[in-house]
Amino acid sequence: MTTQDTIYKTDALIAENIDAYLETHQHKSMLRFITCGSVDDGKSTLIGRLLYDSKMIFEDQLATLEADSKRVGTQGQEIDFALLVDGLAAEREQGITIDVAYRFFSTEKRKFIVADTPGHEQYTRNMVTGASAADLAVILIDARKGVLTQTRRHSYLVHLLGIRHVVLAVNKMDLVGYDQAVFDQIVADYRAFADSIGITEFTAIPISGYKGDNITTQSENMPWYTDTPLLPHLETVTLDDTIEQTGPFRMPVQLVNRPNLDFRGFSGMIAGGQVRPGDAIRVLPSGKTSTIARIVTLGGDKDVAVAGESVTLTLTDEIDCSRGQVIVAAQSPLEVADQFESTLVWMDEVEMVPGRAYWLKIGTQTVSATVQPPKYEVNVNTQEHMASKTLDLNAIGVANITTDREIPFAPYAENRDLGGFILIDKITNHTVAAGLINFALRRAQNIHWQATDIGRDHHASMKHQKPAVLWLTGLSGSGKSTIANIVEKKLARMNRHTFLLDGDNVRHGLNKDLGFTETDRVENIRRVGEVAKLMTDAGLIVITAFISPFRSERDMVRGMMQPGEFVEVFVDTPLEVAESRDVKGLYAKARAGQLKNFTGIDSPYEAPDAAELRIDTTEMSPEEAADLIIARLIP
Structure with missing residues (x-):
């Protein structure tokens, strides 16, 4: 055999081995898990140890890690494994995890995606983000501290978010002398809490992420623990088929795929069940039905697609279907x-x-x-x-x-x-x-819309006008009610059909049960908006005079109306001018502490960002302001 033949044979064996490795790696199962618990329980150190022991660190990363470990002054250990995961500068400075850090690693038996979630209470929201897609949770407990409030909160969220597999990792056993009694007491305390929230099964493992005890192999320091170490447990835990995988077909439509006139498909990730060409489907909420024609992917058409796969479906019928709607099995609708x-x-x-x-x-x-x-x-x-x-x-x-x-x-x-x-x-x-x-x-x-024969267009045509809402907003004393009253009188002279809703007047009846807290103010405007909507359905021009201090609620009312029917009028009066008028004596009471939650004093007013009209009452009279509003309404 020539040297060239040997080279060819060697290259072929290498290629064959690489192909075999990639084939094996591609078909490994995937486990998504999170580490959670209270602050400084050692979550980042544990993940760093898993990455290190599974040989998922490149040489340059290792060199940087060793240098960073020396810089931050790690005691008694050459490598601070937490630095592999804590990537934010603020995290390294404080020695805590703030953001959710995702890391990938792999062993001979399984692939893993792990989310290192923050322990501080103020970052609980980040923990929820990490847990939302996890199959398993590793809940860490510092052996010196036992079960803490944040341990309970994270455990409650783990159960609430439907994570079925829980590992209780009692960490830092090296700091309590590897004492079995400490471990047993913590497990007993946690079991009592877990039973109370519905976690009926969990696997308890005593570990030291710092020293590596019971991470990949059995620890010689804890001969009393004879069960599986952490990583082998993660490699072998059985992931049961979820309801999403075994249930009926569901796919939210993310994109209507129309690359040319000859193709129209609906793209998305299958959220439940499986689908085949020929399956009968229903589009919700419209209820339109059709049949699957093709399942299209980048790799070509498929005979079947299952939950978790992203595909494009084509249908045998041209039915209305758009982003946000859900394609489901026809016989098992949502x-x-x-x-x-x-x-x-x-x-x-x-x-x-x-x-x-x-x-x-x-x-x-x-x-x-x-x-x-x-x-x-x-x-x-x-x-x-x-x-x-x-x-x-x-x-x-x-x-x-x-x-x-x-x-x-x-x-x-x-x-x-x-x-x-x-x-x-x-x-x-x-x-x-x-x-x-x-x-x-x-x-x-049980409540359904009742169809009526006379609609809003007919009501408006009978009155020979276009419905509208003139929404006057501004501080108390800005002149809203005065201007609104003049507007209504002028429109009445023009034979327009109107109704004036005033802030004080509606609180004598419709909203007499509401106070002036932020929540009650929101409800006050919501009710007024609903009344104004009914009045526009009747074909009326509605004039309102409300402080309505929050943009969110003004935008909410705008969203209730037909496009172009909501006219926001900002009666812009400086606080000192409005307070100088104080015809009702409200500012004086608020300044004296006798009137709580008063807008402009101890409750904020959020001025409109882009009102249709701005009225400066320091530059024009109420009559002039009314004329400007009517000119905007009736050009």
């Missing part, structure tokens, strides 16, 4: 509703405002939603249901939610993708809460 009971984990430093409209994002759909006052808040230590009017940062509670239109959904216990959602503040675009749908309210199924 529920469709607009009112739900949900469990919320509040994730924003600004507390929840009941009645305020937020964006609700579920699957690929985004709708407007309002949250009712909580039914109760959960005490994570005692599981007590506590009375609460709102939810603040990291609070967990149960509340009803109403969306502005019906949406297809599944209870979170049945399908994470179709039962889990987030709430987004409409003004700041901050994600303020994570939520889980428990069930649809019965009234959502």
Whole structure:
């Protein structure tokens, strides 16, 4: 055999071995897990140890790690494994985890994606993010401290988010002399708590992430522990088929794929079950039906696709289907509703405002939603249901939610993708809460729109006018009511059909049960908005005079109206001018502390960003302001 033949043979063997390795690696099962627990329980150190022991660190990374470890002054150990994961500068400076750090590693038996989640209470929201897609949770406990409040909170969230496999890793056993009695007591304490929240099974392992005890191999320091070490347990834990995999077919539509006139498909990730060409399907919420023609992927057409795969489906019929809708098995449709009971984990430093409209994002759909006052808040230590009017940062509670239109959904216990959602503040675009749908309210199924023969267009044509809402907003004493009254009188002389809703007047009847807290102010405007909407349906021009201090609620009312029918009029009067008028003596009472939550004094006023009209009452009279408003309404 020539040297060239030997080279060819060697290259062929190498290529064959690489192909075999890639084939084996490709078909390994994947385990997604999180590490969680209280601050400084050693989560980052544990993950760094797993990466190191599974040889997932390159030589340059190792050199950098050793240098960083010396710089931060690691005592008694050449490598600080936590630095492999704590990537933010603030984390390295403080020695804590702030963000969720995702890391990939692999062994001969399985591939892993691990999320290192923060332990500090203020970053609980990040822990929820990491747990939302995990199959298993490793809950760490510092052997010196035992079960803490944050341990309980994270365990409660793990159970709430549907993670079925739990490992209790009692860490830092080296700091308690590898004492079995300490381990046994912690396990007993945790078991009592776990039973109270519904965690019936968990695997307890005594470890030292710092020293490497019971991480990959049996520890000689703890001969009393004879069960499986952590990594072998992670490699062999059986991941049961989830309801999503075994249940009926569901796929939220992410994109209508139309590359040319000859192809129209619907792209998305399958959230449940499996699908084949020829299967009968239904599109929700419209209810239109068709049949699967093809399952298209980058690798070519498929005969079957299952939960977790991203595909493009083509249908045999040209039916209306768009982003946000859900394609389901025709014989097993999802529920469709607009009112739900949900469990919320509040994730924003600004507390929840009941009645305020937020964006609700579920699957690929985004709708407007309002949250009712909580039914109760959960005490994570005692599981007590506590009375609460709102939810603040990291609070967990149960509340009803109403969306502005019906949406297809599944209870979170049945399908994470179709039962889990987030709430987004409409003004700041901050994600303020994570939520889980428990069930649809019965009234959502029992109340239906009644069709009427005389519609809003007919009402408007009878009055020979276009309906509108003139929404005057500004500080108390700015002149809103005076201007609104003049506007109505001028429109009456023009034979226009109007109605004036004044802030003080509606509180004598419709809203007499409401006070002036932020929550009550939100509800006040919501009710007025609903009345104004009914009046525009009747063909009227509605004039309102309300402080309406919050942009969110003014935008909520705007969203209730038809496009172009809402005219926001900002009666812009400086606080000192409005206070100097003080015809009702309200500012004086507020300054004296006799009137709480008064706008401009101890409650904020959020000026409009882009009102249709701005009236400066220091530069024009009420008559001139009224003429300007009418000119905007009737050019």
